[in-house]
Amino acid sequence: MGRKAAIIGGGVIGGGWAARFLLNGWDVAVFDPDPQAERKIGEVLANARASLPALSDVPMPAEGRLTFAATITEAVEGAEYIQESVSERLDLKHRVFAQIQQVAPDTLLGSSTSGFKPSELQQQAANPGSIFVAHPFNPVYLLPLAEVVPSEKNPADKIEAAKEILREIGMFPLHIRKEIDAHIADRFLEAVWREALWLVKDGIATTEEIDEAIRMGFGLRWGQMGLFETYRVAGGEAGMKHFMAQFGPCLQWPWTKLTDVPEFNDELVDLIAGQSDAQSGHHSIRELERIRDSNLIGFLRALKDRNWGAGKVLRDHDARRATAFHTGEPAGAPLVMAQMQVLPGWIDYNGHMTESRYLFAASETSDAFLRLIGAGMDYVAAGHSYYTAETHIMHLDEAKLGDRLTGTLQVLSSDEKRLHVFIRIQKGDDTVATVEQMLLHVDMKAGKACPAAPEVLARLNPIAEAHKALPRPASVGRHVGQRKQ
Structure with missing residues (x-):
């Protein structure tokens, strides 16, 4: 059973929250009495599935399970986090909070309110310390900002826990130090909106x-x-x-x-x-949403390339999820070194993974192996590195958008200066590509090959020894154009 979030109110904002949690691997229970809620959230989720993965350069987690609850109680039971996004009526929010806290008084409870202060939301609450403002911006599944506004009744550790959950789903929690009507961003927008209304009313623009x-x-x-x-x-x-x-x-x-x-x-x-x-x-509203999302992806990816602004949030979120996938100690099997997913930026005009990405997938696999043996970025910073001297790649099958790929590595041979490896990029049980590589260990300052550090060889040699018992892949040593045996 995965981590669970409860979404109370399934409109545009609630649907965006649901999509953000779901696509980051959380199970989500939604409560909304609107008979059209399931259809509306389905449309928001479709937009999110088509856009959010395009911002990621590491595999998205397996999507969580979406359920629609018949009652608030059913929705919040077992939830680790609750987000309220009902209409902007304080009396309605108070009634919703009261129902939530009958069964989940200590669960983190964020409100999407754009105007009310947390102290107003907390009035008459069974546990005011669990209620705070977490005000997002539409589309919630793409824009990272969430204004987190506590009151004096919120314990600091609860707010820090809420901020950490928001970071885990790729958001940027902006901690507002003093509560104020409309928080920060909407006060600024209201000023621009008011002046714009005058310009239209007066016939200026x-x-x-x-x-x-x-x-x-x-x-x-x-x-x-x-x-x-x-x-x-x-x-x-x-x-x-x-x-x-x-x-x-x-x-x-x-x-x-x-x-x-x-x-x-x-x-x-x-x-x-x-x-x-x-x-x-x-344009229909759905068309405008898709145009908006496509434009935002372009802006955000440009910022991500430069590690700036909202793009830095995306990079940090990737880094959180980019973990090594080595499955154990050296054994008589190729090592599983990388798990990847074919992302929108990886495909060509045919909808297939583009040629360069096969080599990229192999590079991710070999880089993970180098980190495993202690030849990662710290080792490079100290002046030594393994350089790829020769590569032979065979394209055996197609990979398409969304396919999950596994990179495995087999050590064919090694000595103090050389590392000969065979990489398989697999889609399930099918091999989509094989890559044979020869790497040389280099003293970067001298610009020539040299023996690897003893601690690197101490990790590499047992793996190489274990892999001697593995069958030698049939395509090892092939040349370009050679007929299959």
């Missing part, structure tokens, strides 16, 4: 023109540098102090209407809705 101003300009900067770092750069070599001195006086100018609110009436609603329909009405 349409909804489309405002969106273009954001996505063609400062929105791109914000996505990777935020607000203050963007303005620091704008200050030039003199930095932030120069920027503040240069633009500080404009804070006194009557540029915005942030202290005034446009009257929220039918006329304003019709104006905004009409312009929005003209701007985006030719």
Whole structure:
């Protein structure tokens, strides 16, 4: 039985939470009285399955089990974590919390509320210390931010445990130190939204023109540098102090209407809705979601390549899940060294794993073996490494998107300076590729081969000795174009 999360409220946000937990290997129980909840969550989950794996460079865990509970009690029983995402009505949330805490008073209980403070949520609760704000952003399954807001009644260790769970599912828990209405991000968004409503109401700009101003300009900067770092750069070599001195006086100018609110009436609603329909009405909501997700994948992967911003969160999440898969001490069988999954970035126009990724899979397998014998990155940093001198690869079968692959390694021979290995990339019982490699141990500073360190040989030699009893693979020593025997 896997770890269990309970999701109370299965709308867009609740569905996103369910997808985030499920695709990270948790079992999920959902409670929502809406008869359409199962269909709606199914659609959100379909979007998540098509997008979240594209951000990962290590295999996704096996998907958890999704169930729909008939009652809140059934949903939360046995849950390690509970996320509430019901409508923004404080009386409704209080009733939901009361039902939850009748059976799970000590279980971590996060609320997706965008506006209420934790102290308001905790009123009349059986155990207020378990209730806190965990405010995400849509789509929850792609965007890492979760604003974690405790009150004075939350024990510090409970909040740290909640933050760790959020990290485990690939999120970035931003700990808000003081509770405040609407937390941090939505207060900022509300200010931008209010000014945008005035610009439309006063006929200055349409909804489309405002969106273009954001996505063609400062929105791109914000996505990777935020607000203050963007303005620091704008200050030039003199930095932030120069920027503040240069633009500080404009804070006194009557540029915005942030202290005034446009009257929220039918006329304003019709104006905004009409312009929005003209701007985006030719796409269905599902189409817009898929367009949004595809664009976010591109942005996030670019940031991941640079280990920056939200991309650093993705790299850290990969690192958490990237573990060695060696299955035991040297024995009379090839060593299982790597478990991999064919990801969206691995496939070509035919939908098959692209040629370079077969070699990448072999490299992952041999790198894991080098770490096993003590020749990993610390060894390289000290000035020595195994260099691949020769490789022969045979493509035997196709691998497709989502296929799970296993990399095994057999030592054919070794001495102080050389390591001759045979790698199999397998899909279940089928071998999709074999790779024969000769590696030379090198003194990187001298630029020439040299004996490996005694501690490396002490780990390598018993494995090589055990593998002498293994059958020699038929394709060892083949040359390109040689006919099969």
